[in-house]
Amino acid sequence: MPDNWKLSTVRQFYEDPAVWSRSDGWHAVVAANTKRAVAGLTSSAMLQDVVNLGSGGKTFELRGRFHVHVDIVHARLLHVLGVIASAEQLPLADATFDLALCVGGVINHSDAPLVISEAARVLRPGGRLVLEFDSLDGLQHFAEDPQANAAVVDTFFNGRQVRITEYTRSHITELLRRSGFQMDGCHSFHILSALLLRFGCPPAVAARFAILDPVARWIRPIRFRGTNVVLTALRR
Numbered sequence: 001m002p003d004n005w006k007l008s009t010v011r012q013f014y015e016d017p018a019v020w021s022r023s024d025g026w027h028a029v030v031a032a033n034t035k036r037a038v039a040g041l042t043s044s045a046m047l048q049d050v051v052n053l054g055s056g057g058k059t060f061e062l063r064g065r066f067h068v069h070v071d072i073v074h075a076r077l078l079h080v081l082g083v084i085a086s087a088e089q090l091p092l093a094d095a096t097f098d099l100a101l102c103v104g105g106v107i108n109h110s111d112a113p114l115v116i117s118e119a120a121r122v123l124r125p126g127g128r129l130v131l132e133f134d135s136l137d138g139l140q141h142f143a144e145d146p147q148a149n150a151a152v153v154d155t156f157f158n159g160r161q162v163r164i165t166e167y168t169r170s171h172i173t174e175l176l177r178r179s180g181f182q183m184d185g186c187h188s189f190h191i192l193s194a195l196l197l198r199f200g201c202p203p204a205v206a207a208r209f210a211i212l213d214p215v216a217r218w219i220r221p222i223r224f225r226g227t228n229v230v231l232t233a234l235r236r
Contacts, residue, residue, distance in 0.1 A: 006109075007072065007086055007088075010072065010109045011072045011073060013160075013162060014056075014072075014073050014076075015073050015075065018160075019157065019158055019160055020158070022158050022159055023158055024156070024157075024158050024159060024203065024204065024207075025203070025204050025207040025208070026156070026190070026193075026203040026204070026206070026207040027157060027158060028207075029189070029190060029193075029207050029210040030189070030190070030228055033187070033189040033190075033210075033213075033228065033230075034060075034103050034104070034132050034228075034230060035060055035061075037130070037132070037187045037230040038060045038062070038101065038103065038130055038230075039060070039061070048064045048065065048097075048098035048099045049064055049065055049066040049067075049096065049097045049098050049099070050062055050064035050066065050067040050068070050097060050098070050099045050100075050101065051067075051068045051070065051090075051092065051096070051097040051099070051100050051101070051122055052067065052068065052069045052070065052100075052101045053070050053087040053090075053100060053101065053102040053106055053115065053118075053119065054070065054071055054072075054087050054102065054103075054104055054106030054109075054110075055069040055070065055071055055076070055077075055080070055082075055101070055104075056071060056073070056076045056104060057069060057071070057076040057077055057078070057079060057080050057082070058104075059080065060101065060103075062099075062101075064098075064099065066081075066097075067080075067081060068081055068082070068083060068092070068097075069081060069082040069083070070082070070083050070084075070085050070087060070090060070092075071084065071085075072084065072085070072086055086110070087102060087106050087107075087110055087115045087118060087119075088110050088111050088114040088115055088118060089114070089118065090118045090121070090122055092122045093122070094121055094122065095121075095122070095123065095124045095125070096122050096123075096124070097122050097123055097124065097127060098123070098124055098126075098127045098128070099123075099127060099128050099129075099130070100119045100122065100123055100127065100128070100129045100130070101130050102115060102119060102129065102130070102131045102132070103130065103131070103132035103230070104132065105132065105133055105134050105164065105228075106133075107131065107133050107167070107172075108133055108134045108164040108165055108166060108167075109164060109165075112133075112150075112165075112167055112171075112172065112175055113175050113178075113179075116129075116131075116172075116175045116176060116179045116181075117179050119131075119179075120179040120180050120181060120235055123235040124235070125235055125236065126234065126235060127234070127235040128232060128233070128234055128235070129176075129181060129231075129232065129233045129234075129235065130230065130231075130232050131172070131176075131230070131231045131232075131233070132228060132229065132230045132231075133166075133167060133172065133228070133229060134155070134164060134166045134227060134228060135166060135167065135168065135169055135188070135226065135227060135228060135229045136148065136149075136150065136151055136166040136167055136168045137168050137169050137224060137225055137226075137229070138166075138190070138194040138225060138226055138227035138228075139191065139192070139194040139195040139198060139222065139225045139226075139227075140194040140195065140197040140198040140227060141166075141198075142195070142198060142225075143198070148168070149167065149168050149170075149171035150165055150166065150167050150168070150171065151165070151166055152164070152165050153165075153166050156203060169186070169224060169229055169231075172229075172231065173231070176231070176233045180235060180236050181233035181234065181235055181236065182233060182234050182236055183231055183232070183233045184232055184233060184234055185230075185231065185232035185233075186224060186229065186230070186231055186232075187229070187230040188213075188217070188223065188224045188225065188226035188228065188229050188230075189210060189213050189226045189227075189228050190207075190210050190213070190226045190227040190228050191210075191212075191213050191216035191217070191222055191223075191225055191226040192209050192210075192212050192213070192216050192222075193206040193207055193208075193209040193210045193212075193213075193227075194206075194225065194226060194227045196209060197227075213226065
């Protein structure tokens with residue numbers, strides 16, 4: 001079951017209009033990369049039924065036959081077809097959608113196994129999940145315990161401090177497999193910029209080095225060592 005205390009804390013954080021009054025350079029890069037990844041991985045979405053978990057009201061320009069937004073913050077759903085609910089416990093029928101989006105680090109605020117299991121439940125066989133999260137594999141953690149699958153970390157969002165749980169890519173891949181998914185795509189970004197964070201570089205400055213991500217992805221040992229990862233997987 002969802003952790004109601006944690007859910008209330010996350011809701012309170014994102015209900016504050018001040019959180020949305022600005023966009024830091026770091027998360028502007030995250031948003032742009034996520035949008036490109038979603039566009040590249042969901043080119044046939046015009047013919048699909050879409051559920052958008054923790055959407056914040058963002059459509060990513062997808063024009064599915066039926067696009068349902070799920071979020072815990074009512075104000076983010078005022079102009080879309082929305083359901084106020086946690087991604088950990090969806091009030092939606094089984095096998096209803098062809099495409100599930102779960103981006104914006106939703107699982108970093110949630111119980112990842114529950115969210116992935118719920119996404120699998122509401123997807124039809126052959127449906128696709130697009131999942132984006134803050135990764136424990138990022139180079140900002142390169143000197144830390146490589147055996148940990150998850151860790152609670154303090155980070156930032158639009159000038160505010162926030163506590164999240166980061167996961168390794170291998171752990172999320174295993175959770176996908178257990179829920180009946182087959183991963184078929186991976187995209188990592190904020191690679192070298194993550195390394196600069198490790199050495200104390202201010203995020204606003206480090207973010208500028210995301211421009212080097214296309215080069216970093218050619219270097220096999222670090223190609224998936226960005227702070228953020230987008231995975232795509234098919235529901236078997």
